[in-house]
Amino acid sequence: MGRYILRRLLQMIPVFIGTTLIIFLMVYALPGDPVRALFGDKAPDAATLAALRHQYGLDLPLWHQYWNYLSGIFKGDLGTSYSQQPVASILGAAIPVTIRLALVAFVIEMVFGVLFGVISGLRRGKLADSVLLFVTLIVIAIPTFVIGYVFQVVFGNNLGWVTPTVNDSYNITQLILPGIVLGLVSLAYVSRLTRTSVVENVRADYMRTAVAKGLPRRRIVGVHLMRNSLIPVITFLGTDLGALMGGAIVTEGIFNIQGVGNVLYKAINQADGPLVVGTVTFLVIVYLVASLIVDLLYAVLDPRIRYA
Amino acid sequence: MSTTDTTAVGQGNTTPSGTSLLEVDDLHVEFKTRDGIVRAVNGVSYSVDSGETLAVLGESGSGKSVTAQAVMGILDMPPARIPSGEIRYRGQNLLTMSNEARRKVRGAKIAMIFQDALSSLNPVLTVGYQLSEMFRVHRGMSRKEAKARAVDLMDRVRIPAAKERVNDYPHQFSGGMRQRIMIAMALALEPDLIIADEPTTALDVTVQAQVMDLLADLQKEFHMGLILITHDLGVVADVADKIAVMYAGRIVETAPVHELYKNPAHPYTKGLLQSIPRLDQKGQELYAIKGLPPNLLNIPEGCAFNPRCPMAQEVCRHELPPLHEVTDDSGRPIAGRGSACHFWKETLHG
Known part of the structure; x- marks a missing residue:
């Protein structure tokens, strides 16, 4: 190891x-x-x-x-941006915002994605399953900027449940709507992946053994099924956490969130070389660390994986 | 469905009070599929007592495993359905029990050993966890206590260095050792009845004998009933007390083990025995029952075996033979013997 x-x-x-x-x-x-x-x-x-x-x-x-x-x-x-500020201090201000946003999105996609996926997988072919497959397909097909603007108008402007744009990027409650927008596509993927995995595992021989052992249903599903079904899901979630950290350019733009995506967008527009390179370097490190953690986690979850 | 085809020969060992350990009574199981209804079990009756071994013999698709799964209550329903029949454990009908009561019987009173231990054990949980789970769930033991019991169990099924291996995963064991773990799991709560569904089929021949011996020893030690499901006539001869031969979801012959080998009373059993390769027939062509097992969507009319049977007559194509009592030369019924063949007498003496 x-x-x-x-x-x-x-x-x-x-x-x-x-x-x-x-x-x-x-x-x-x-x-x-x-x-x-x-x-x-x-x-x-x-x-x-x-x-x-x-x-x-x-x-x-x-x-x-x-x-x-x-x-x-x-x-x-990390060098000095052409706006005379150190790149490190620009990123230093943006990273905590992005982490907050990414975590909000991550928690939403993880909790609801797995929940919907398990329900749907256990009721394969029933109404709930068909609805999930249909809705997730639509969510995956619609680009984030469309969902983002629609949510902004509906929940921000029309219903007034939230402020249409974020005025305090450090305030978690303001980040909930952008978090949903950011995590929605991944949520759809997580649901579908969980569903497929549950469907595959629910008919496995060891599930039959678990029933034959006289275990209660919540234990059969919660321990025996979940420990196996969530392996691919957790792998996806880990990689996605890396993507969420850097892939929020559109969402951060729509909701005026001063995160890393925003910094990168502006830097590219202004041809601010040191800032672009610095930001991308940060994102590369995040991806590398995320994929390393995923690989290590994979081996913890599935003992059949050997480090050879 | 007439009841004459399931006369009580299979329950020959029933005590007068009618409380065998397990009695399967005129059980029917069918599966709803896209192509129609598959009738997998069509009126099976058998019984097992404590300390007794019943071998259920048959080809794949004969309904032997489905019957066992129905007893265990692990059929997926739907698509499976049990339109009629009873499964009584110590006189109680398992099929009408509440789910919760049934769950408490599973594993604790009736346990099952599956064919492929590698896929039947959970790949991501240690064997210690999977063994101790029995004690934690059914006996409410603490993690630590249950783990100690798991080690005891592994010792009991003769797994070397049990203490060190308790935290290993199933894939780290050899095939024979894995099957021992399955046996340990089945034995955990000292059940009254064990159902072993082809427990040695996936193992090397040398290991098969060891695992069968272990199973037979433990059965004696705990005085359990054992239902051994197999298609391997060799395995049966050593350990079984009585045999039920199944074909197309029915029992076609029942007999004490030695009687059956010596003198089968059903052409299908006869064919099975003839198809065992023997050293003294070296060089001769191996016997095979002609034709294929029946399609359960469309079981032949009359006796299901008639299209493959060398003795088939007109009556076999129209009339379903009941399980006749088999009698000896002086006309006295032989205990525990039955044959679902119109020409059982001719088969017996032919």
Whole structure:
């Protein structure tokens, strides 16, 4: 187990270097000169330009710039955005917001997704099952920005249950509606995945054994069925937590939430290279850690998985 | 359905007070499928007493397992349905019991051992957990107490180093050891009756004998009734007291074990015995009963075996033979013997 974790951590190094390098090169290849852009319409003199280039290290060869960037990361320095703020402090303000939003969405999709999936799986072919399959299909088919705007108008503007946009991104109660919007598609996937898994396992031989042992039904379902059925679901949920942390660009935009997705959206629009690279680096790390945790969790849940 | 085809020969060991350990009485089970109603069990009656072993013999699809699952109460209903019949445990009809009362019988009074131990054990729970669950649920023991009992059980079914292995998972055991764990689980609460559904079919031949011996020993020790479901005539000879041969959801022959081997009274049993490969027939073609087992959606009229039977006559195609008492040469009925063949006499002497 220890060796396995070590090997997984070592495997993360090339992935980390590869992704950051690609992003770094892509931002470098963007058209336009960011230093000139700082001056807007005015034409700066060559000496000022050169001084600024030197200040940002943009006069160095590309490999040197990348090296400076990588070594900065390990000192906790993600560079300085072109808006003169340290990238680390911009992300530092956005990450807690995104974590809150992601957790709200995660709890909603986990609790309701598994609940609906189990009910539906145990009543395969009945009305509740058909309704779930139909509704989840619709939810999966509708893009998030449509659901987001509809919910915003209906629950925010028309019914007035919540504020249409979030004015305090740290306030969890304001994040509930955006959380539902963010988690809805995953909720549909979790329901369907749970349902399929329950249907598959409910006819398994060990379920027959559990009945033959004279166990009460809640134990047969709650222990024997769940421990097996939830293995693929938990794997999905783990990966999805990583996706929720970074994939909230649309939702954060609709509800004006000052999270990581928002930061990334603005940075791309403003061609703010250091900020884009810094944010993406953060997201890469989140994904890597999430997938490592999922793999480890998988082995805990299913003892047949061996670390070879 | 006339009752003549299920005369009480199968209940030959019933005590005068009528309280055998388990009595199955004219049981019918059918499954509703898209293609129609599958009649899997068509009026089966048998009984088992404490300390007695009944072997139920038959091909796949003969209804032997379905009958056992009905006794156990683990049929999926629907699609299964029990339109008529009784299953009495110590005189109580299990089929009319409340679900909760039935649950308390399962595992505690009547336990079952399945064919494939690997798929029948929960893959993600340790064997210790699965064994101790019996004590925790039925006896309300603490986790720790139950775990200690689980180790005792594993010792009892002769699993080496039980204490170290109690926290292992099913896939970490060999096939024979896994089946021992299934046996331990069935024995946990010292039930009155064990139903073993092809307990050795999935095992290597050398291990088969060990597991059968273990089962037979434990049965003697605890004085339990045992219903052994199998298609393996070799397994039966050593351990069974009496045999019921099933075909197309009916019992076609019942007999004490040695009588059956010596002198079968049904052409189907005869065919089964002939199809056992024997060393002294080396070089000869192996005997096989011609034809295929019947389609349970459409069981042949008359005797279900008639299309495959070498002795079939016109009467076999129209008239369902009842389970006749089998008599000896002087006309006295032989205890426990019955044959559902119009020509049982000819079969017996032919």
